[in-house]
Amino acid sequence: MTPNGFAHRLRAASAPAVGALAAVTWVGGAAGADRVHPAVVELFQSQGCSSCPPANANVIALSERPDVLALSFQVTYWDQLGWKDTFASPRYTARQWDYARALGHGEVWTPQVVVNGRADVVGTRKGEIERLIARNDRANSGPVVSVDAGRVTISGAPPARPSEVWLVRYDPKVVQVAIKSGENGGRTLPHKNIVRELVRLGAWSGRPFSVALPPASQVGLKAAILVQAGRGGAIVAAARV
Numbered sequence: 001m002t003p004n005g006f007a008h009r010l011r012a013a014s015a016p017a018v019g020a021l022a023a024v025t026w027v028g029g030a031a032g033a034d035r036v037h038p039a040v041v042e043l044f045q046s047q048g049c050s051s052c053p054p055a056n057a058n059v060i061a062l063s064e065r066p067d068v069l070a071l072s073f074q075v076t077y078w079d080q081l082g083w084k085d086t087f088a089s090p091r092y093t094a095r096q097w098d099y100a101r102a103l104g105h106g107e108v109w110t111p112q113v114v115v116n117g118r119a120d121v122v123g124t125r126k127g128e129i130e131r132l133i134a135r136n137d138r139a140n141s142g143p144v145v146s147v148d149a150g151r152v153t154i155s156g157a158p159p160a161r162p163s164e165v166w167l168v169r170y171d172p173k174v175v176q177v178a179i180k181s182g183e184n185g186g187r188t189l190p191h192k193n194i195v196r197e198l199v200r201l202g203a204w205s206g207r208p209f210s211v212a213l214p215p216a217s218q219v220g221l222k223a224a225i226l227v228q229a230g231r232g233g234a235i236v237a238a239a240r241v
Contacts, residue, residue, distance in 0.1 A: 040115070040117070043072045046085050056191065068133065069240060101231075117233055118234045138237070143156035152165070153208065164203055170222055176188050197221070223240075224241060
């Protein structure tokens with residue numbers, strides 16, 4: 001644990017980013033987060049990080065809130081420190097670096113929580129996470145996100161800058177992982193909403209946007225669409241699929 005309370009920091013160049021669904025529509029507006037347009041809480045963690053289990057427990061608890069979309073991204077830079085994370089991907093590490101640059105950080109760390117792409121906090125601080133959710137609610141107008149018959153469509157007033165459209169697929173089950181070595185060696189850790197796919201669907205600049213969703217790599221995953229103001233930018237819309 002460092003003086004700032006971060007379990008692990010990394011100063012390095014970022015790694016490079018690398019069936020029919022039920023209909024759902026999200027319409028931006030002045031209302032606060034709810035089940036239809038949830039607050040997005042992203043946890044960046046690793047099974048090899050001894051400070052991550054409390055943060056993981058916080059995000060698992062938040063995942064029970066209907067107004068929160070909690071996502072667990074497993075990063076790779078702990079993999080050389082005694083235990084290779086079973087769900088880690090360079091794409092998720094790259095996403096964390098995108099946030100680091102956008103938020104003015106010169107490094108990444110675990111456990112980090114990013115709320116709506118707008119603010120971050122150490123993931124062990126549940127009260128601060130909840131305050132960030134309240135303070136960073138997407139209260140202004142946003143695009144309309146519709147998913148029907150395996151296609152996602154986005155429309156609305158042109159954004160101030162081109163937005164990126166992401167498909168996230170995650171495992172909604174609680175998965176128990178036995179850690180055999182490293183800082184958490186000998187422990188069995190629960191995981192939930194583990195991100196298994198992160199796919200950039202394209203860019204939206206205000207013109208109608210429609211694209212077919214790729215098939216899922218495995219059964220049992222849930223999905224969400226995120227519309228984000230550039231790499232590491234604010235999330236302007238989010239819709240569960």
